[in-house]
Amino acid sequence: MDKMLIGSIINGEERKEESRNSMEVVSPYNEETVAELKLATKKDLDDAVNSSFDIYHSTMKVMPANERADILRKAADLLEERVEDFATIICKEAGKPIKYSRGEVKRSIQVLRFSSELAKNIFGEVIPMDAAVGGENRMGLVKRIPLGVVGAITPFNFPLNLSLHKIAPALAAGNTIVFKPAEKTPVSAYMFVKLLEEAGLPKGVINLLIGTGEEIGAPLVKQDKVHKISFTGSLNVGKKIRETAGFKKVTLELGSNSPNILFEDADLGYAVKELVKGAFAFSGQVCISAQRIYVQRNIYDKFLEDYINQTNALKIGDPLNEETDIGPMINEESAERAKLWIDDAVEKGAKVEAGGDRKGTILSPTIMTNVDENMKIIAQEVFAPIVSVIPFDTEDEVIHYSNNSIYGLQAGVFTKDIDRALRVADKLEMGGVWINEISTYRQDNHPYGGVKQSGIGKEGVKYAIEDMTEMKFIGIKLNNQD
């Protein structure tokens, strides 16, 4: 395959001179070089921020909503024509099986369409002033205005869709963007920035910086002309961003160790099938992956037997193969770290029921039992194809186990008893709870974001737009009243 050469794009110009420092994007499956990156410098960062700041004032702040909507719609149409190109590149750069890569591109198209529609529906309100003493003959308007420059920093695991969850609402709301994708998987993001220009986005509305978190991400967070940082990634980096962002608005979409709860009346066949996907899709490198499965004791043995059988039937191999369910993890270091966590749990008394082997970047889908809350595979985010199956007796007990975590992003609850389902959903300390659906399911238009150390703020197009606008109050005293 011809290697792509990629640089930062600032004010429409790509910066990829030979003299720059470089990095390679390598397929985690076969080490084939996917792209050579020419890295951004401190000057590029300053230029990108200044460009986004100036273009906000000259262009984006005054661009009518219908024009913003047209650009987003055109981008969706172009992306729809190129699903295979984008899916193939995600598959190569991230090692994500092609069927899941295609799914990511299709969701990205929806994110653009939702954003296009909502760009024309950003409403303020009129406040009745006569409700307060002395308010007569006055009127209050609340307008929603863009923030200015949004700094978007994104992770490797959904390199296109999670970038679009920031870029598309930011544009819908009338902001400009400085965008730093993950250095492990920046190729689909780069292709998308180019596509936006084809869709009619003026130069400099989005400036792309290709670089590492330390060299470009961290200083971007400190830039005074950036008004908001929208970050998706790990808890450790999220904490640093929170500490260094100063007065900027910050959205943090971080990790989790999502619980899924099966009560005795759950549809077992359905739950087994869905939870195999829920734990192992993209090798568990999904922030809402099913990491802990709590099963009521009288259906535990049956669940475990079926779950092991279906997990062992998953096809492991080349992510470009249509049949592949499990490809590589993002790199060998991640697979090795995950394997060490399995070994650590086994030393503490856990049992491996399926998988547990590592070959290079591929960790076989692993089911653990006999686990406890002090093991890393329970207490921390595994972000790997490792799931623990744990028996429980009572509703109170399983709510306690589920909530006993620093995280709280999404959970799944399986039962036919709607009263119980809603009662449990209310008691779970989570940003979102699905009933009769796996924790791993997300649609792109519902509010999405965690409580506790899973994050701050919400995405999901409408909610991201809210977070990417400011309320501005304008009061009027009317003098022509009787």
Ligand SMILES: NC(=O)c1ccc[n+]([C@@H]2O[C@H](COP(=O)([O-])OP(=O)(O)OC[C@H]3O[C@@H](n4cnc5c(N)ncnc54)[C@H](O)[C@@H]3O)[C@@H](O)[C@H]2O)c1
């Ligand atoms: N809640 C969500 O919506 C969500 C979605 C996807 C992934 N995640 C989380 O992301 C993590 C996996 O992704 P990752 O490994 O790419 O995460 P990561 O935190 O290592 O990197 C994410 C981004 O932050 C940048 N970065 C690194 N250090 C930085 C710093 N000091 N300042 C600013 N930016 C910096 C990286 O270059 C990258 O672009 C997991 O923890 C997962 O749960 C959360």
Ligand SMILES: O=C[C@H](O)CS(=O)(=O)O
């Ligand atoms: O990795 C976590 C993501 O939020 C999953 S999804 O892209 O939103 O489905």
